[in-house]
Amino acid sequence: MSSRQILASRVGPLGTTVFSEFSALALKHGAVNLGQGFPDFDGPDAVKEAAHQAILSGINQYAPSVGLKVLREAIAEHGARFHGQEGIDPDTMVTVTSGATEAIFCVLLGLVDPGDEVVAFEPFYDSYDANIAFVGARPRYVPLRPPDATHATWWFDRDEVRAAFGPRTRLLILNTPHNPTGKVFTREELAFLAELCAEHDVKVLSDEVYEHIVFAPARHVRAATVPGLAERTVTVSSGGKSFSFTGWKVGWIIAPPALRDAVQRAHQFVTFATASPLQAAMAVALRLPDTYFEQLRAQYLARRERLLAGLAQAGLKAHVPEGSYFILADISGQGLGDDVAFCRHLVTRVGVAAIPPSVFYAPEHRHLGQGMARFAFCKSDAILDDAARRLKDGLSPRRAG
Numbered sequence: 001m002s003s004r005q006i007l008a009s010r011v012g013p014l015g016t017t018v019f020s021e022f023s024a025l026a027l028k029h030g031a032v033n034l035g036q037g038f039p040d041f042d043g044p045d046a047v048k049e050a051a052h053q054a055i056l057s058g059i060n061q062y063a064p065s066v067g068l069k070v071l072r073e074a075i076a077e078h079g080a081r082f083h084g085q086e087g088i089d090p091d092t093m094v095t096v097t098s099g100a101t102e103a104i105f106c107v108l109l110g111l112v113d114p115g116d117e118v119v120a121f122e123p124f125y126d127s128y129d130a131n132i133a134f135v136g137a138r139p140r141y142v143p144l145r146p147p148d149a150t151h152a153t154w155w156f157d158r159d160e161v162r163a164a165f166g167p168r169t170r171l172l173i174l175n176t177p178h179n180p181t182g183k184v185f186t187r188e189e190l191a192f193l194a195e196l197c198a199e200h201d202v203k204v205l206s207d208e209v210y211e212h213i214v215f216a217p218a219r220h221v222r223a224a225t226v227p228g229l230a231e232r233t234v235t236v237s238s239g240g241k242s243f244s245f246t247g248w249k250v251g252w253i254i255a256p257p258a259l260r261d262a263v264q265r266a267h268q269f270v271t272f273a274t275a276s277p278l279q280a281a282m283a284v285a286l287r288l289p290d291t292y293f294e295q296l297r298a299q300y301l302a303r304r305e306r307l308l309a310g311l312a313q314a315g316l317k318a319h320v321p322e323g324s325y326f327i328l329a330d331i332s333g334q335g336l337g338d339d340v341a342f343c344r345h346l347v348t349r350v351g352v353a354a355i356p357p358s359v360f361y362a363p364e365h366r367h368l369g370q371g372m373a374r375f376a377f378c379k380s381d382a383i384l385d386d387a388a389r390r391l392k393d394g395l396s397p398r399r400a401g
């Protein structure tokens with residue numbers, strides 16, 4: 001049978017994700033893996049214990065499709081407590097999903113028709129592009145620009161965003177804090193986007209999975225709290241990053257009832273429901289005291305500084321992220337080719353895995369990512385130090401020579 005007969009056209013263009021490819025290379029070459037963004041440490045024992053107790057106490061059958069009530073209530077409380085998002089009705093405005101990944105897919109399925117256009121920023125989290133294709137829509141990407149003499153952080157050209165909106169635009173995808181640039185969108189930027197969405201009657205998917213990994217003076221602004229966005233925004237988040245349980249895949253959406261209903265209609269036939277005992281434990285996690293969230297941020301700040309110092313010692317300049325657990329380093333002066341060639345060299349010869357960010361751009365904009373490499377700092381100190389040593393030993397002498 002030819003591959004033409006096996007592969008449906010919607011999956012034909014999709015290869016293996018870059019994360020799988022570089023994780024496999026890291027394993028093969030014994031490299032320190034700063035590629036894929038999962039912590040090498042676990043979340044709080046109290047949350048693990050809650051999952052254990054949930055299983056032992058018999059929370060083991062299907063949860064309601066919208067999610068366990070205790071978790072929907074905790075999601076609503078958490079939104080008000082940390083982001084000033086008041087008035088979330090757990091019964092009509094929340095659906096629990098299998099990670100943010102499923103939530104993103106269900107938002108696209110529920111709100112976007114074939115032939116519609118979806119505006120998103122580049123570089124983008126790679127599942128957006130695949131999901132836009134799955135629903136037969138067309139992406140319109142607007143590049144985020146790196147910090148420069150007049151911009152202290154990553155920024156976007158307002159005229160470029162305006163030009164991306166048109167009569168077919170159905171959805172804007174936002175991601176704040178942003179993977180992989182670490183940009184945290186300001187209230188003012190969100191207000192500009194709110195105006196544009198109102199003008200074109202466009203809905204918003206706001207992916208906020210890094211909502212608790214934000215470094216002062218940056219502050220996370222929940223898009224749905226910006227005037228004009230509340231009524232048109234589906235907030236997507238999950239417990240993976242905030243509680244270091246990425247493998248649990250417990251995510252959720254928060255949206256006005258009509259939008260929640262659209263997403264729920266898709267969700268009921270995608271996974272129907274998410275693992276019940278893990279939902280019960282996630283409710284405990286979301287209600288952890290403030291000190292937990294403060295410590296999480298402080299620990300990530302220390303890891304960010306550790307990796308920035310390691311990269312600097314190896315002669316790699318980096319953009320300092322305001323949020324998320326990724327650093328984009330400038331590799332343009334390394335003389336090792338583009339980002340893909342550089343990352344291959346790094347994983348096979350230097351013993352460190354990073355991700356080439358050009359894969360987070362549409363083919364016509366790939367060049368914008370070719371001078372950078374993405375390093376994840378959600379790793380223990382020993383791993384970050386080992387990576388720093390390898391980078392210094394592997395890159396500096398080459399340049400000196």
Ligand SMILES: Cc1ncc(COP(=O)(O)O)c(C=O)c1O
Nearest residue numbers: 099100101125179209238240251
């Ligand atoms: C921006 C962004 N959105 C969504 C996800 C997926 O989240 P989950 O693991 O909850 O499906 C990730 C994971 O890396 C991410 O970086």
